[in-house]
Amino acid sequence: MRKYARLLIAIFVVVFGGFVARQLKVREVEAPPPTVPRTDPGAIIESTKGQVLRWSSSREDFTVYFNRQLTYEDGSTKLIGLRIVAPERGSGGRTFEVTAREGQVGQKESNFTVDGNVVLTASDGLQARTDHATYAESDGVVRTPGPASFTRGRVSGTGTGMTYDKGRDLLWLNADSHVRIGADKNGAGSADVTSGTSAFARRDKFVKFEQSVRVEQPDRVIESDDAVGYLSPDQDHIQAVELRGHSRITVAKPAVGALQSLTGRDMNLKYTADGQALEHATIVGQAEIRLAGEAGKEGRLITAPTVDITLAPDGSTPVALTARDGVVLTFPPEADAPGRRIQANTLDAKGEADKGLTRALFSGNVEYHEQGAGVDRRANSGSLDVGLKPGLSTIEDAQFKQKVRFVDGDMTAVAVTGVYDLDKGTLALSGSDPGLEVPHVVNDRVAVDGVAIDVTLSGPRVKATGKPVKSVLQPPKKDEKTGETGKMPSMLKQDQPVTVLANALDYDGEASKSIYTGEARLFQGDTSIKAAEIMLDDKNGDLSASGGDAAVTTTTMLEAANKDGKKERSRSIGTGKDFKYEDATRRLTYTGDAHMTGPQGDMDATKIELYLKPSGDELERAEAYEKLKLREQSRITIGARLTYTTADEKYLITGLPVEIADQCGRKTTGKTLTFTKATDTIVVDGSDQIRTQTKGGGKCQ
Helix, strand or coil: CHHHHHHHHHHHHHHHHHHHHHHHCCCCCCCCCCCCCCCCCCCCEEEEEEEEEEEECCEEEEEEEEEEEEECCCCCEEEEEEEEEEECCCCCCCEEEEEEEEEEECHHHCEEEEEEEEEEEECCCCEEEEEEEEEECCCCEEEEEEEEEEEECCEEEEEEEEEEECCCCEEEECCCEEEEECCCCCCCCCEEEEECEEEEECCCCEEEEEEEEEEECCCEEEEEEEEEEEECCCCCCEEEEEEEEEEEEEECCCCCCCEEEEEEEEEEEEECCCCCCEEEEEEEEEEEEEECCCCCCCCEEEEEEEEEEEECCCCCCEEEEEEECCEEEEECCECCECEEEEEECEEEEEEECCCEEEEEEEEEEEEEEEEECCEEEEEEEEEEEEEECHHHCCEEEEEEEEEEEEEECCEEEEEEEEEEECCCCEEEEECCECCECCCEEECCCEEEECCEEEEECCCCEEEEEEEEEEEEECCCCECCCCCCECCCCCCCCCCCCEEEEEEEEEEECCCCEEEEEEEEEEEECCEEEEEEEEEEECCCCEEEEECCCCCEEEEEEEEEECCCCCEEEEEEEEEECEEEEECCCCEEEEEEEEEEEECCEEEEEEEEEEEECCCCCEEEEEEEEEEEEEEECCEEEEEEEEEEECCCCEEEEEEEEEEEECCCCCEEEEEEEEEECCCCEEEEECCCCCCCEEECCCCCC
């Protein structure tokens, strides 16, 4: 042990001695290093042209190149004419480079400040410019408070204040954002975007705009409070856009039936694979879609809380549309068409690329309103299926279903189903439900029930079929349009409705005529008419009927004086192949095997005429023509012509000859016969041509 200790001491003495000897030698003078011109007296170290490498975990973080470096007593460093190069970690492989007139490095190189013509360049084409920027190691964010700009490919932008998060690869323009997107190689896709702020996230592939966003494109303008656009994998175009708050899209020169504008609180937009055309839009909150009308005409408007629309490849023609929670479709009035409005809970519409929307189904609490010059029509139903003309120019047909109620002026129609043809102005009613067995149409003149009812609204003209069709004619009222008052035939009561049953009805409101066919039956109190066909003219007060293969049968109640001179109502029954009542002459005419039974007697003739007094319920006189056969007071009179007057209760019968047979079988013949009922006297006049004869017919007890 001592041996080793002595050896170490010897070595130390030799080494130390050599050191002392060298120190005592005369030193040679060495050349001084070159002098660096001082630019900042406050710096403790100043050097020129160099570089600093920053490493972390065996990887290069960045390299700083500079023309001059100043180091201060607090450990901070100022670099003049600097260039910072930072490779991106991971698989991205990008390199970032920052150049500036000067920069400062904080203690422990934890933050940087750069000033003067600051340029950030990424190897993928991104370049940002500003005059002042800072970088903090703590969050890895570059910040610039003043004016800034950037470019990358087709995109460029300016703003006040810019932030770049290297870790997230997120670039923000913090105020006064103005972004321009250049056209692609096909000359499409350009846009000019202004907003309060904007962000570009390369890694997450989205762009974001906030505060009063306005996007101007060659053919449209997009506006909203905030907007987010999602980029394609190659970041070359937009795949989808989210608009939030006061969202609106306005198209510059839309084709007829194409989108003119979209408005709502929020919108989600989806674009075609190439990013060139809008493919789909969802609008939430006060959604409003306006489709363009013809040149110089107002467009069609669809409003609802929520609307979902699919567009044709042209990006502007709708081919499907869904609206929920209360929808309104409005067609503005035009020179040749009234305005139309449809309101419902929901709307589902579809169409074709070359025609636009062609069919629309409205469901739930449907309200239809059509209003224009001389037109005011309304309808309610559970659902409405609408056919649309190309370009949504107008409604072609409308099929109402479920509790349909259609009102046109003073006409009201109710049915299970109603098909409205707008071009023809017709309404077809059909269907049956509990509580509404058949369609029903009513106006101030007539009420009609039938299995199927077709209405031509002008007039109106009503055609009904069914077994039976029922109509109720209302007492006459003054027509507000014409100022005229209709007429009920005087043979009927003027203040009571008339009911008519038939297999079919054709009612012409303009001509004020009703034609009932097939087992027709008319009723008013004790008055009735039964025929194969009945025609009522409530403008002139005329009525006619034909029996077809059977006879017309009428039953009327007429007043007549009894033997005591007091008036009493008595029943008259008439039949004939045809029947006609003419109000101008108050004449009832039965033709073709005519037969009449009443106070005036029981008679047959080829034609029988009854003339009424102005009251319409009293007989003034009766006329019978050809093949007359009269039965009264047990007598039978045969002749060619009869006249009966109620004023004197006198029958005048002529013929060649007239023949009268009493109950005893006695016959009297002559040229004329006059019978006075009140005195029960008969005068037979043979004149000079026919001798009056009386032949006994046997004993009469």
